Amino acid sequence: MSLKKEISKRRTFGIISHPDAGKTTLTEKLLLFGGAIQEAGAVKSNKIKKGATSDFMEIERQRGISVATSVLAFNYRDKKINILDTPGHKDFAEDTFRTLTAVDSVIVVIDVAKGVEEQTEKLVEVCRMRNIPMIVFINKLDREGKDAFDLLDEVEQKLGLTVTPLSFPIGMGYDFKGIYNIWEKNINLFSGDSRKNIEDTIAFDDITNPELDKIIGEKSASDLRDNLELVYEVYPDFEKQAYLEGKLQPVFFGSALNNFGVRELLDCFIDIAPNPRIKKAEEREVDPFEESFSGFVFKIHANMDPKHRDRLAFIKIVSGTFERNTPYLHVRQGKKMKFSSPNAFFAEKKEIVDISYAGDIVGLHDTGNFKIGDTLTSGEELHFKGIPSFSPEHFRYINNADPMKAKQLYKGIDQLMDEGVAQLFTLELNGRKVIGTVGALQYEVIQYRLEHEYGAKCTYENFPVHKACWVEPSDPKSEEFAEFKRVKQKFLAKDKHDQLVFLADSYFSIEMVKQKYPSVKLHFVSEYK
Structure with a gap:
C-alpha cells in the first residue's frame, strides 16, 4: 500500500475532561467497538471490578484515577485509530499538556450533571491556542442532569466554542428514551440494559412521520420535534472545514457506561476527523x-x-x-x-x-x-517546539529513608524525573535535592513508585518556594551576574539539564531581582530560547 494511503488511514486523537466525566470508560467502549477488547472494565469510584484497560499502573488501579497518559490503538472501518487517554486530575495536567502536542484532534467529555468544569476549561484553552479540532461528547445521559440546551449554552460560553449538535437526546435521566442522530438521520432506542452491547437503531429521515409517536410515545415525539426545530434554527449547519480549522465543534450526547451513543460518535469521527496534520x-x-x-x-x-x-x-x-x-x-x-x-x-x-x-x-x-x-x-536537523517544563507549584526536599538503598533511590528519582512527572532541582549551596510538582498528589505517586518499582524509600520535608525561575544572564561573565549569584546563592539550584534556576520564596523576591539585576532575565518556562 502506498505511503499516502497508509498515512491517510491514521486518526490520532486525545480524550480530555475533568476527572470522573467518564473519559476512561469512553476509551474502553471505543476499543470495544473496534474489536480490540472483548469485555470492558468498570471503573466505579475506587472499587475496581476489573481494571480499566488503559489504567495499567498499580496506583491507578488502587485509586480509580488515571495518572499517566495511555496510548492505545485499534482498527475500525479500514482506519487505524490511535487514542491517547489523558489524566483528568489537575495534579497531572502537565502530562496532558504535553500529550496535546502529539494529537491531531480531541474529544472533550462533559458530565451531563456537572456541566463544564474547571480542568476542562484549561485543557480546551490549550486546544484552542493550537487550533486543534474538537468534538464534544456529553456523557451520562441515563442520569438526571442539566437540560440539553443549557449544556450547549454552557459549552459555548465557558469554553468559548461554537457548537453544532449532531445528535440530540430524547428525554434525560429516568425519562431517557434514546437519541436522535442528526448526522445519520436515525433514532437509537435505549433499553437501559448495559449488558447489551448495541441498542436498536431505526432509520428515520422524516420526524414528522406519525410512526415516531408509536415508537417513542406522543409526548416524547412532540418534544423531540420542537427541540430539533430549535436546533436547526439556532445552531449553524455542520461544515467539515470549519471543524478542521478549530472554528466549529460538533456535539454528541450519550452514555459511555451503557455503550450508548458511542458508535455514533465513532462513526462520525471516522468520517470527519483529520489525517495527521502539518x-x-x-x-x-x-x-x-x-x-x-x-x-x-x-x-x-x-x-x-x-x-x-x-x-x-x-x-x-x-x-x-x-x-x-x-x-x-x-x-x-x-x-x-x-x-x-x-x-x-x-x-x-x-x-x-x-x-x-x-x-x-x-x-x-x-x-x-x-x-x-x-x-x-532521517538526517535533517529539526527541532519541534512546544514541549517545555513549566514552573512547579509545590516544592519539597526529598530525603533517603533507607541508607542501604541510596543507589536505588538515586536511579529511581533520575528515571522518574525523565518522565516529566515532576522536576528535580539540586541546590548549589549544599547539593540537597528538591522535587517540584504541579500538584501535591504527585508526591504520593513518586513515593509509591520509588518503593514498588525501585525498592527505595523516601520522606519529604517542606521547602517554602513560591516559583522556580530559569535564569538567563545577558552576560554570564558580568559583575552583575556574579553579584546576583553571590547574594542569592541560598536560592540557586540546577535542574536536571544543568540549567540554573532561581527558587524564589515570594513574588516580591522576583520583582526585586528584576529591579536590582536588570541584565538577569527570569523565565517561568524551561524552553525560553
Whole structure:
C-alpha cells in the first residue's frame, strides 16, 4: 500500500475532561467497538471490578484515577485509530499538556450533571491556542442532569466554542428514551440494559412521520420535534472545514457506561476527523506526507512492565515512515541510533512493529538517551517546539529513608524525573535535592513508585518556594551576574539539564531581582530560547 494511503488511514486523537466525566470508560467502549477488547472494565469510584484497560499502573488501579497518559490503538472501518487517554486530575495536567502536542484532534467529555468544569476549561484553552479540532461528547445521559440546551449554552460560553449538535437526546435521566442522530438521520432506542452491547437503531429521515409517536410515545415525539426545530434554527449547519480549522465543534450526547451513543460518535469521527496534520518545527513546517522520517518524544515512561526494568520513550511520528533496525539521527545528541524492537501499543499489550507511519505512536526502549522534546529524523536537523517544563507549584526536599538503598533511590528519582512527572532541582549551596510538582498528589505517586518499582524509600520535608525561575544572564561573565549569584546563592539550584534556576520564596523576591539585576532575565518556562 502506498505511503499516502497508509498515512491517510491514521486518526490520532486525545480524550480530555475533568476527572470522573467518564473519559476512561469512553476509551474502553471505543476499543470495544473496534474489536480490540472483548469485555470492558468498570471503573466505579475506587472499587475496581476489573481494571480499566488503559489504567495499567498499580496506583491507578488502587485509586480509580488515571495518572499517566495511555496510548492505545485499534482498527475500525479500514482506519487505524490511535487514542491517547489523558489524566483528568489537575495534579497531572502537565502530562496532558504535553500529550496535546502529539494529537491531531480531541474529544472533550462533559458530565451531563456537572456541566463544564474547571480542568476542562484549561485543557480546551490549550486546544484552542493550537487550533486543534474538537468534538464534544456529553456523557451520562441515563442520569438526571442539566437540560440539553443549557449544556450547549454552557459549552459555548465557558469554553468559548461554537457548537453544532449532531445528535440530540430524547428525554434525560429516568425519562431517557434514546437519541436522535442528526448526522445519520436515525433514532437509537435505549433499553437501559448495559449488558447489551448495541441498542436498536431505526432509520428515520422524516420526524414528522406519525410512526415516531408509536415508537417513542406522543409526548416524547412532540418534544423531540420542537427541540430539533430549535436546533436547526439556532445552531449553524455542520461544515467539515470549519471543524478542521478549530472554528466549529460538533456535539454528541450519550452514555459511555451503557455503550450508548458511542458508535455514533465513532462513526462520525471516522468520517470527519483529520489525517495527521502539518507540524511546525523551528526550521520549517513538516508535512506528514513527506518521504523522510521525523518524529519527537512527547512522553517517557519507566517500568511499564514491572517484570522487566524497561523504560520507553513515546515518539509521535510527524512525517514519513519509521522502520525497525534503520539508523536515525538523534538531533540533540548529534548521533545515529537504530532500534531493534520498536513497540506499538494496545494498553498492556505491546507488539514489535517493523514499520510505522506518520500519525502513529511508537515506543522505543531507552537506556537514558532521550528526554522529552527530543527529535529523531532521517538526517535533517529539526527541532519541534512546544514541549517545555513549566514552573512547579509545590516544592519539597526529598530525603533517603533507607541508607542501604541510596543507589536505588538515586536511579529511581533520575528515571522518574525523565518522565516529566515532576522536576528535580539540586541546590548549589549544599547539593540537597528538591522535587517540584504541579500538584501535591504527585508526591504520593513518586513515593509509591520509588518503593514498588525501585525498592527505595523516601520522606519529604517542606521547602517554602513560591516559583522556580530559569535564569538567563545577558552576560554570564558580568559583575552583575556574579553579584546576583553571590547574594542569592541560598536560592540557586540546577535542574536536571544543568540549567540554573532561581527558587524564589515570594513574588516580591522576583520583582526585586528584576529591579536590582536588570541584565538577569527570569523565565517561568524551561524552553525560553
